[in-house]
Amino acid sequence: MHTGYDDLNELMKTSQDLAFTIELLQVESASEYEHESWQLTEAEKLDSIPTLKDEGNTLYRTGNIQGALEKYRTALGYLEQLMLKEKPNDEEWTRLNQMKLPILLNFSQCKLDEKDYYAVIEHTSSVLSYEPDNIKALFRRGKAHMNVWNIEEAKSDFDKVAALDSTLLASVNSLLKQLSERVKEKDEETKNRMKGKLF
Structure with missing residues (x-):
């Protein structure tokens, strides 16, 4: 078999053990890094929404519109995911929607500042x-x-x-x-x- 690379061709002819050197740069506990959305439970998503809103508000007050938008967008995404599991206009769906509206207003203010009318x-x-x-x-x-x-x-x-x-x-x-x-x-x-x- 010819791979187009001499060193790889040689390696393919005679199989050899490979040795890897891994350098550990940092160890983080579960609470020290931001989890991806798919890693969070429904309860964790729900619990993180007020924090995301507050962080967005703080970023907005300091003039970081993009950062605020990202926090609001994440919170809105979590709320949408949670609302999809509920029957529209049921008690839990309505409660989640009530959480969503102020965040949507904050998101809209950021979009107004960006002139995204x-x-x-x-x-x-x-x-x-x-x-x-x-x-x-x-x-x-x-x-x-x-x-x-x-x-x-x-x-x-x-x-x-x-x-x-x-x-x-x-x-x-x-x-x-x-x-x-x-x-x-x-x-x-x-x-x-x-x-x-x-x-």
Whole structure:
């Protein structure tokens, strides 16, 4: 048999014992390293969710958006896995879903900071399907709609926020003013581009 490598060909002709040298760099106990998802029991996944959320919050506060997203994504993944084992709308499923919603809101805030507006709309809409009056979800979704030029949807979300929490009226009015100015600028820009053009 010819392998294309002389040293390997020689080794194949006359079998020889192989000797390996293994260097142990570090020994870690089970509690010292992060387990892969598939290694965790359902109870371990459930127990780790509040910790993952807290770690994500800490990372977010320090400006580490990517790190926070990763923690929230892991927590959401665990919750999804656990929810799949339950019958939708049963007591345990509902309890897990209640744990999921605040993490989904935090995840959405990170996505808003990253300017991933369509992801924000998707995730906040998911929260709003269970909690239609969730002010944070409405406010974040309104901002996302505003940035992707869904003008009517943005106005609708901001109007709901103002109706639900009058302390946010100044913020909502400021955003609505910005939205109105942006629409005006866009209309003016379109008007100038169309000037002198006949169809």
